[in-house]
Amino acid sequence: MADEQLSRVFAALADPIRRDIVARLAAGDAGVGELAAPYDVSVQAVSKHLKVLEDSGLVTRSRDAQRRPCHLEAEVFDLMTKWIERYRREAEERFQRLDTVLARMGAEDDQQEATDHNQEGTAS
Amino acid sequence: MADEQLSRVFAALADPIRRDIVARLAAGDAGVGELAAPYDVSVQAVSKHLKVLEDSGLVTRSRDAQRRPCHLEAEVFDLMTKWIERYRREAEERFQRLDTVLARMGAEDDQQEATDHNQEGTAS
DNA sequence: GGTCTATTCAACCTGTTGGTTGAACGAGGA
DNA sequence: TCCTCGTTCAACCAACAGGTTGAATAGACC
Numbered sequence: 001m002a003d004e005q006l007s008r009v010f011a012a013l014a015d016p017i018r019r020d021i022v023a024r025l026a027a028g029d030a031g032v033g034e035l036a037a038p039y040d041v042s043v044q045a046v047s048k049h050l051k052v053l054e055d056s057g058l059v060t061r062s063r064d065a066q067r068r069p070c071h072l073e074a075e076v077f078d079l080m081t082k083w084i085e086r087y088r089r090e091a092e093e094r095f096q097r098l099d100t101v102l103a104r105m106g107a108e109d110d111q112q113e114a115t116d117h118n119q120e121g122t123a124s
Numbered sequence: 125m126a127d128e129q130l131s132r133v134f135a136a137l138a139d140p141i142r143r144d145i146v147a148r149l150a151a152g153d154a155g156v157g158e159l160a161a162p163y164d165v166s167v168q169a170v171s172k173h174l175k176v177l178e179d180s181g182l183v184t185r186s187r188d189a190q191r192r193p194c195h196l197e198a199e200v201f202d203l204m205t206k207w208i209e210r211y212r213r214e215a216e217e218r219f220q221r222l223d224t225v226l227a228r229m230g231a232e233d234d235q236q237e238a239t240d241h242n243q244e245g246t247a248s
Numbered sequence: 249g250g251t252c253t254a255t256t257c258a259a260c261c262t263g264t265t266g267g268t269t270g271a272a273c274g275a276g277g278a
Numbered sequence: 279t280c281c282t283c284g285t286t287c288a289a290c291c292a293a294c295a296g297g298t299t300g301a302a303t304a305g306a307c308c
Contacts, residue, residue, distance in 0.1 A: 007138050014135035015296085016127055019207070026211040028218065032255060045297055047256065052295090066254045066305045074215040077208050083143070084201050087150040091198040094152065139266085157284060169267055171286065176265090190275050190284050 005057060006079055012056040017041070018049050022058060025072035032068060129181060130203055136180040141165070142173050146182060149196035156192060 013019055021035055036046035050070060053059040057076045061068045137143055145159055160170035174194060177183040181200045185192045 003140055003143075006143070007140055010134050011138035011295095014131050014138055016131055017296095019127075019130070023211055026214040026218070033253085041296085042298065043255075044257090044299085048296070051256095066303095068255065072211075072215050074212045074219075077212045081205060081208060084205055087147055087196075088198045088201045090150040091196050094150070095198075141266095155284075156286090165266085166268070167285075168269085168287090172266070175286095190273095192285065 002079070005076075006083060008052075008056040009058060009076060009080055012052050012058055015049065015052075017046075018053055021046075021049060021053065021070075022072060025059060025070055026074070029069045029071045031070070035070065126203070129200075130207060132176075132180040133182060133200060133204055136176050136182055139173065139176075141170075142177055145170075145173060145177065145194075146196060149183065149194055150198070153193045153195045155194070159194065 013022070017039060020038075024030065024035065032043060032047055032050060035050070036043045039046065050059065050061075053070075054061060058073055059070045060073055061070050137146070141163060144162075148154065148159065156167060156171055156174060159174070160167045163170065174183060174185075177194075178185060182197055183194050184197055185194050
């Protein structure tokens with residue numbers, strides 16, 4: 001399922017070190033050693049982080065002698081943004097509908113007070 | 125720091141049940157019981173999930189008698205999309221620059237290498 | 249071959265997560 | 279008052295995540 005990858009991508013980005021690594025890879029490919037340098041954790045720990053990022057599909061790696069350069073696969077971002085945008089849009093549409101209903105109710109209240117019109121059923 | 129909340133939001137959405145809950149809240153507010161019904165986990169487990177979503181800022185809750193209706197705060201999505209878009213854009217610009225460089229290199233190759241090679245894309 | 253560098257594997261420790269059950273709380277309804 | 283409903287709290291548990299250290303692998307250089 002794509003749901004599975006979505007979970008892995010969100011989980012991968014939930015860690016600040018991994019987000020930082022992604023940010024740095026956006027500026028250019030790099031090896032494990034280079035990526036590990038800025039942090040005060042061991043190289044092995046960073047290697048684990050990179051494995052998580054790789055399993056999520058966010059980074060791919062190639063061989064260059066004994067180096068394993070890491071490359072950011074930015075298209076994977078689309079998985080998230082599509083999910084997010086879908087529900088954000090849905091929530092906003094609902095919000096606007098609610099706004100419209102409230103506005104109409106307000107307007108009808110005004111009319112009712114002014115002209116004493118008739119009843120207002122109002123759906124659920 | 126905002127970094128802290130970013131971690132919490134990504135972590136919150138890394139769980140499929142929590143993503144599903146968010147999806148359902150996008151369609152309208154609901155109480156814990158309603159939200160728990162579709163899953164075969166206990167109500168207490170769902171209550172914990174909601175606490176995670178609440179701590180991330182994605183969900184707020186009010187009181188209505190003994191109910192605690194949950195409401196989706198869709199603006200929090202912006203935190204993520206801003207982060208994502210920033211680095212996606214950065215990666216894409218780099219990709220385009222690389223494309224340009226490669227195209228130019230190809231053209232210069234065709235013309236025989238009359239010039240030296242000084243740049244290797246090692247930005248700080 | 250020996251050695252240096254870059255990276256991974258394996259074992260281990262600790263704190264967190266996601267789940268369980270059972271009890272408690274808070275507000276309506278009989 | 280007592281009862282029920284919706285929700286949370288507390289204790290517990292298995293699994294996982296993020297970190298460590300030490301040993302192993304794989305190329306490059308002498």
